[in-house]
Amino acid sequence: MGTQHLSQPELYIGLMSGTSLDGIDAVLVDFAPPAPTLLGKFFFPFDDALRQAVLALHLPAQNELHQTQLIANQLATLYAQAVNALLALTCHTPQQILAIGCHGQTIRHCPEHGYTLQIGNAALLAELTSITVVSDFRSRDIAAGGQGAPLVPAFHDKLLRAPGVHRVIVNIGGISNLTNLAPGVTTSGFDCGPGNLLMDAWCMQHLKRSYDANGAWAATGRVLPELLQLMLAEPFFALPPPKSSGRDLFNMQWLQSKLTGDESPEDVQATLLELTCRTIAEAIQTQCAGAQAVYLCGGGAHNLTLLNRLATLLSSSIVQTTNELGVDSDFLEAIAFAWLAQQNLQGLPANLPLVTGARHSCILGAVYPA
Incomplete structure (x- = not known):
């Protein structure tokens, strides 16, 4: 990663909570030229109760739609806590951040059936942080015939x-x-x-x-x-x-x-x-x-x-x-989702058709304004 920039900052936050279900990786990245700079990082661990609740969503169950939405709200609250901790750690305000790139928590990945599902209630995250949120990065690639993964x-x-x-x-x-x-x-x-x-x-x-x-x-x-x-x-x-x-x-x-x-x-x-x-x-x-x-x-x-x-x-x-x-191995994916948010706001495609199998390049993600 680069050194501190002299040009106008382009600050994005990346949030990643992956298949391992260990917790939330949060990063603050400045994408101003000449190279991305990692300004701060924070890890927010999941407790066993949440880990087991998310694991349970991977299997069909009674009232699973209700449970999915409740856990999505819980995740959004935890994502917001991670963002606030990161901002406090780096002495930044929400107004300085252009967007949060939030991967969300995958509970189904079925490109063979034309869908993937990452939960985390991005609208609530935008409300809780007063920062624009970009999420649901995989669905557009799948709509174009791709696997929706990997995106990094x-x-x-x-x-x-x-x-x-x-x-x-x-x-x-x-x-x-x-x-x-x-x-x-x-x-x-x-x-x-x-x-x-x-x-x-x-x-x-x-x-x-x-x-x-x-x-x-x-x-x-x-x-x-x-x-x-x-x-x-x-x-x-x-x-x-x-x-x-x-x-x-x-x-x-x-x-x-x-x-x-x-x-x-x-x-x-x-x-x-x-x-x-x-x-x-x-x-x-x-x-x-x-x-x-x-x-x-x-x-x-x-x-x-x-x-x-x-x-x-x-x-x-x-x-x-x-x-x-020179790139922290624990936070590289979170940095990637900050970059995906930047690509979205700049109107630039971010999938690689050779990687995902999509028919064409796509602008990825859904935007929830602050």
Whole structure:
């Protein structure tokens, strides 16, 4: 990210709460030339009750429409608290912010049926913050025949492309996705498969912890070849890009359907980590051949067991986090959604048809004025 600007500031806030359901990443970014500058960052954790309530929305239930709206309102309130904390931290006022780019919380992602659903009541967020909100970034791309995801490759292209260097950016959140930044080639990207979501869910079930810190628990187990092959046989992995996925496919029911019940929990965790690493590595080897450097971001970038395993599988590439490029690996996605809000207000398209499969470029997002 750049240094402080001398020109007129262009201040945007980005909010990201992803599939991992750990909480809200909030950033304040100045997009004035020559380069985006991260002015502040704030993390607002979700409590277990909210996490479980959102997880429950992924499955059909009685009165789910009412529950969805109530949780959307709750999320908007939490988003507003995160925004206010960020403004206080950076000594800014709502009047100085051009817009908030709010991803919202995905509870359904079904591009094959022509829709995706991210909740968070953007109108209420605009009311609570007195700042214009841009949200619902994925629907316009899906309306144009695309997957609606991943959306961050367009921002990776703007921020992280380097002349003459073949880079791949891998975001390991709940789902893992990659961006291929090959010199002289149009940027491409797609979802690889599960990132942290299965490991986190298995860890919660057996250790009552929301994630496996540094992959320490996984490191005590051994990979189960039969289980790994069963999981790798999932048709999603063999699909060519463009492709995207989420909890609609990769969830605990999916995992349980592969288990005999005789496996030790730590061996399952080791195998889930191997699944994440193998699907990322194979995606890079088949779709990003010749990659010189692979940069990780998202929560999975903290998992040293995972990082070391990826480095082994991708031995011909440098494997590091985006911190090495001067971009905070924890907040890169939130910065991307601030940028998506800026693109919307400037009337500029922000999807990459090669990535999502859309028929054409689109201006993304719905605007709720302050």
